[in-house]
Amino acid sequence: LMVDNNLIWQSNWRPPSSTCWESVASFEVSQARELWIQVYWKRVYSISNTCTLGSNVSRADMSRAADESLQAADWVLSAVQ
Numbered sequence: 318l319m320v321d322n323n324l325i326w327q328s329n330w331r332p333p334s335s336t337c338w339e340s341v342a343s344f345e346v347s348q349a350r351e352l353w354i355q356v357y358w359k360r361v362y363s364i365s366n367t368c369t370l371g372s373n374v375s376r377a378d379m380s381r382a383a384d385e386s387l388q389a390a391d392w393v394l395s396a397v398q
Contacts, residue, residue, distance in 0.1 A: 318342055318354070 318326040325344050331337040346352075 318344070320344065320346065320352070 318324075326342040328340050
């Protein structure tokens with residue numbers, strides 16, 4: 318949670334569950350204002366099935382595997398106003 322571009326509160330990353338969003342935070346602001354709340358979450362896909370490398374892999378195979386692994390994690394931002 319950021320107020321006036323200052324980090325006020327944040328939670329730890331949690332695995333998906335029915336209670337992963339249950340958090341409470343309180344803070345004081347000096348005046349009545351409109352708040353913009355940004356929620357970040359992470360979607361993670363299993364990278365174990367993304368690629369299989371044998372003992373005789375080329376640099377191209379390793380590069381392709383690295384690209385697929387990077388695509389396996391997808392970061393998402395949602396803004397609520």
